[in-house]
Amino acid sequence: MEPVFAVLTGIFLAVAVYLLLSKFIIRILLGVAILGNAVNLLLFTSGRILREVPPVIGAGLDVPAGVTANPLPQALILTAIVISFSFFAFLLVLSWRAYSVLGTDNTDIMRVAEPDDVQPPPLGY
Template identity: 85%
Template sequence: MEPVFALLTGLFLTVSVYLMLSKSIIRMLLGVAILGNAVNLLLFTNGRILREVPPVIAAGLDVPAGPTANPLPQALILTAIVISFSFFAFLLVLAWRAYGTLGADNTDRMRVAEPEDGGPPPSGY
């Protein structure tokens, strides 16, 4: 099953990078949201795929009875999902604020931090 997942992950990454390379902040945000999924799938596939057996130890046993899905990438991804959401929400609000203040959604026109016509720094001490 891993080759299929490898292809799927590549596709997720392609779409997300393409969206992030755009100049419109909305498309960039969509790209960031998809990037989280792409990376999670990458981790998931790295830990190898196994169908339908969650890593839960049955009652009365000390170790899993048979082979289970790999718990380690799952633990990593679980926290990653929540963090990428917080990050995404932050970016979303930031974009919204920037749009409200600058009236621009195109990165070409969002030049407050590094203005185009910034002259040379003052000479002197």
């Protein structure tokens, strides 16, 4: 199964990167959302894929009865999903505020922190 997932992850990542390379914040945000999924899939795949057996120990047993899906990447991804959502929401609000103050969604024009006309530093001591 892993090769299929590798291809899928590659496509997710490529699309995310393409969106992130845009100049427009809303598309960058879409890219961030997709990047989260791409990374989650990457984690999921590197823990190896197993079909339909959730990592839950059956009633009355002390260890899983047979081979189950790998629980570790699942635990990592679960928290990652929630965090990337919080992060996404924060970025969304941030870019909305930036838009309402600066009046643009083009990152080339958003230059309050790094203005275009920087003077060279003084040469004395």
